[in-house]
Amino acid sequence: DVKVTQSSRYLVKRTGEKVFLECxxxxxxxxxxxxxxxxxxxxxxxxxxxxxxxxEKGDIPEGYSVSREKKxxxxxxxxxxxxxxxxxxxxxxxxxxxxxxxxxxxPGTRLTVL
Amino acid sequence: xxxxxxxSPSLSVQEGRISIxxxxxxNSMFDYFxxxxxxxxEGPTFLISISSIKDKNEDGRFTVFLNKSAxxxxxxxxxxxxxxxxxxxxxxxxMSGNTPLVFGKGTRLSVIA
Numbered sequence: 001d002v003k004v005t006q007s008s009r010y011l012v013k014r015t016g017e018k019v020f021l022e023c024x025x026x027x028x029x030x031x032x033x034x035x036x037x038x039x040x041x042x043x044x045x046x047x048x049x050x051x052x053x054x055x056e057k058g059d060i061p062e063g064y065s066v067s068r069e070k071k072x073x074x075x076x077x078x079x080x081x082x083x084x085x086x087x088x089x090x091x092x093x094x095x096x097x098x099x100x101x102x103x104x105x106x107p108g109t110r111l112t113v114l
Numbered sequence: 115x116x117x118x119x120x121x122s123p124s125l126s127v128q129e130g131r132i133s134i135x136x137x138x139x140x141n142s143m144f145d146y147f148x149x150x151x152x153x154x155x156e157g158p159t160f161l162i163s164i165s166s167i168k169d170k171n172e173d174g175r176f177t178v179f180l181n182k183s184a185x186x187x188x189x190x191x192x193x194x195x196x197x198x199x200x201x202x203x204x205x206x207x208x209m210s211g212n213t214p215l216v217f218g219k220g221t222r223l224s225v226i227a
Contacts, residue, residue, distance in 0.1 A: 058214065
């Protein structure tokens, strides 16, 4: 079974803090994704990565950056957290060149910025 | 500009009855569609998918129907159970491999006992 893990289930940070959200997958997937989920807005793609050291902007990259130094790990960074970044953050991975395009999600990190 | 639309934010259904969740898409390049189910405080989990070469795919209580001419798909759950209460996301893909899925905003299904 594919397993995608996220470093924290719940996180509380203060405005202006630098925040790291870590995601690890154990199935040697090439593709990894970061989403945020907000009520009424669904899943919005922040960044994704096709390979180590590769990154692509999603629909809402502003205020975020990412790092992919190893294939299994994809980090989301909030350089200076703001209250409007309070959200549920979801990491996902998928196998490149898979016709099914199925993405496997982690359990999510509920981030609150005070 | 939403390419995948789930126009019903919520749906309530009596236990044992059929639940029908709808999804519309605008991009004719989409050729693979997926449904995900999400419980609170958990990540979405894959439920069922359908390729554009088919018009129906069935897996137990879950059936997805695809109407390409109308650019519409629907998820049928029958019979509905209280454990089906969750948010359901429709997603679409136009190419294999590198392209991220495009998700709808989700429909919250409540199955009432």
